[in-house]
Amino acid sequence: MTTETLDIKITKNTQSRLAQTDFSQLTFGHTFTDHMLVADYADGEWKNFEILPYGPIALSPAISSLHYGQAFFEGLKAYRHADGNVSVFRPDKNAARFNKSAERLCAPELPVDMFIQSIAALVDVERDWVPAADGYSLYIRPFMFATDPYLGVVPSNTYKFIVLTCPVGPYFTKPLRVKFETKYTRAAEGGFGFAKAAGNYAGSMLPSRKAVEEGFDQMIWTDSKEHQYAEELGAANVMFLIDGKLVTPSTRDTILDGVTRDTVIALAKDWGITVEERRVPITEIVEAARSGKLTDAFGAGTAATIAPIGAINYEGEELTLSDPASREFSNRLLNSLNDIRYGRAADTHSWNYMI
Template structure:
């Protein structure tokens, strides 16, 4: 269990919004990433230290056209969520895990790491201000977006000397409204060994847009990426890690330098073990997945991620062959895991691993 140590003397200036917009929020019609809460947290890095911690009204910012991030893409981000329990308490799911992964991304992208007390402390103060924005509908949450970008006003190619760290939030419903259709990608590549595949760098997602849009025009929701060297091994989907239930065993590609170390994935696999479900984390071949589908040995497949949570897969396409998943049975693994996660997040079950941080 990780104990979060927050410096209560953290100096954060606060400018309150003159008029909250929360009354305009339609909790029964929450589109992902379209509505934003009243405030945002900002910290600037210069002269070797983080300074000017502040919370201001959410809104546009003005930048110089020579801003380094615009030209060279030196930027990273995270995604996590806050939930309102059935009893009304607001809690954030595993913020310290996101902080640790954020700093892993920062190091890979030649950016300064950020202290946990600023990452988590700034988030906590922001949510105390915007607590009313956390929805109370089933399957709803407050999506939290921390990010950092280079702010030097200079177009020479080198790491920036200055950076801005920010957090804003967005009330959201479900990311996918139906089971997803995916295609195993064997032409384009998301990540190579030695690259930035394990980092949440914006460039990784930009490079994936073209093949993803091509697949969406063919009727698929997402791609299943394969390794860049041989296209032999299953890696991840565009917005989520992957897991398969084959002959009753939960199997998930093991995180690596080309696969994002998913926090929701890690959590659900631990929950599966807690429930007595057999779990394997290892390399998974395309042939294994396709053969299991053809032979009827794959009972379930789903994506796992902060935005998607646990998204059941209805069909996997491989080289033009559409391979449907069977209809879920009673006590399906995905249903067990979804219920266990929901019960934890919405306060219906104990938190044995100390994953939830309350916002008082």
Template sequence: MTGTFNIQIDKIKKSRVSEYDINNVPFGKCFSDHMFVAEYADGKWQKAYIKPYGDEPLSYAMSALHYGQAIFEGMKAYKNEQGEVSLFRPLENFKRMNKSAIRMAMPEVPEEIFMGGLMELMKLDAAWVPTSDTGSLYIRPFLISTDEAIGVKISDSYKFIIICCPAGKYYGEPIKVLVETNYFRAVHGGVGFVKAAGNYGRSLYPTKLAQQKGYQQVIWTDSETHQYFEESGTMNVMFVIGDTLLTPALSDTILDGVTRKSVLELARSWNMKVEERKVSIKEVFEAIENNTLKEIFGCGTAATIAHIVGIGHNGKDYALTPVEQRAFSPKVDETLRQIRKGKLKDSFGWMMKVA
């Protein structure tokens, strides 16, 4: 029992963990022993269970596949030197999941199911949390509509599932990005501020075009004028110009990233000047020209900090300050790593220990 919702547990007979070097597996391809599933039908959450990770029969007529009622979250668990497992700000992901659910006309996942399922799963699969300095267990909660019916309508049935995979560093090297001024990721009134699966599907083609030109990612700009930065790939984007940390203000076209929030809290605690506002392409390229641009970086759960060392715009490439000469983002990266690994006092109360 967790809270008031009973979770049936079917434990795996023999763990697969020894078959992998979990400190060195490719991101997102190796899954832990168990998965959590909760089923929704007839207007309420019906049952919740943990079972060995594996396929479940789903219909090809399933609503999520055709009409996109599909949302997800991404979060991480870390292990300290004593072998204790903690989650980084899981309640933020819980709240964001339900923001997404509301926007996509899906049922909200109760806290006792989201957190209860997560905690039980972490206890069972603790051996899958890497011990390496940069390792973590990536956790993927997702909610899909499961009505077996063709025809656009709000589904009556859903599954909320959590699966996990050990993860190392996401980007091995600093990255080069292209400012995207043709395609866009999100529009006002749309779903850019939530983690709807469709947001990611639509981003793949422009990203492929950028990758064909030698960039790893795009930086999205606003859909109306293409003059303001929004996000970079699946990360929020930040700039250090002079002594100020700048990042686009949240809006309905920008995801409220947990890493973004944490970076801003750290910067403010270090008395750095922080501005959350519209950031224009013009001011950033002027800052590059007059040497006041110190850093551009992306931040998100998968990468934590992705240092951006090259930026392309209007057919021209600009080389940015090498990572070794950057003061702020490497310090943020290291501070977050140490807090997560229990090596630095968690004075913000970000870590939640798995009991």
């Protein structure tokens, strides 16, 4: 769907927090920029697009998203190039996935160009907040939630769309120690594991906390029926280099169709590397680690970027992988991704949306 240029009202913050922000001490998701974008859905249309100072919003305590979970989000990033220009990485892919989440949760779709224009307008206002250091970026969080102020298990007729921005550094700062989770389930077939629904993350918090208490950084979720197939990490898709082939769980209704995952697959194919998207048995990964055929393993996500896995635990057996610093493939990926996103290399796939 194509729309005309959005009429976005802009109200500037008169007291910026930029000068008081220490960009060398950024805890991911804790520092917010001066403004946010807000829009409403009512009477069958999107309206009231506005950029205004970041701050609290007034809502009824009866809004349906608080009671019945009609809420979902996206995550993408803006990068500062060496020449000072700013780009957003692959916002069209995030827009498409945002609408897949909307459809599954019975919420209205936001036309792709409205999604992109909203993000571009906010990033333009906040361009001074985009960090310049390598590995740093402006994280963008668009989200939608139901706002009908009454109780009843029916889809809401009204919604609010908001975009927040945060300057961020690396999400993970060390190789990950992970375990295969074979008790708890993140998503079941026929559910909405493929959507970035708030409820997916709420349900993962208890097993994630238990894993951290056991000394792990992340879990590799497994299928809900047999707990015999790898699905994804808690914060990213998971990918393995086995016997020279890039192997990753195929997307299905239990697995998020990650933008970084798609980007990694495209780059691997550009480099002539065989890519296998399929169901991946735990036993295959364990045996490959034991035999030395598993030469690389990492998470791939917007927040995580390329997050190397240093050790995998299965039923108490600790499988230590090669030193991430020596891994050719994932380091090439990270360097290539950074070169494209920061404007240091040719963007042959047209992934950068210039602001």
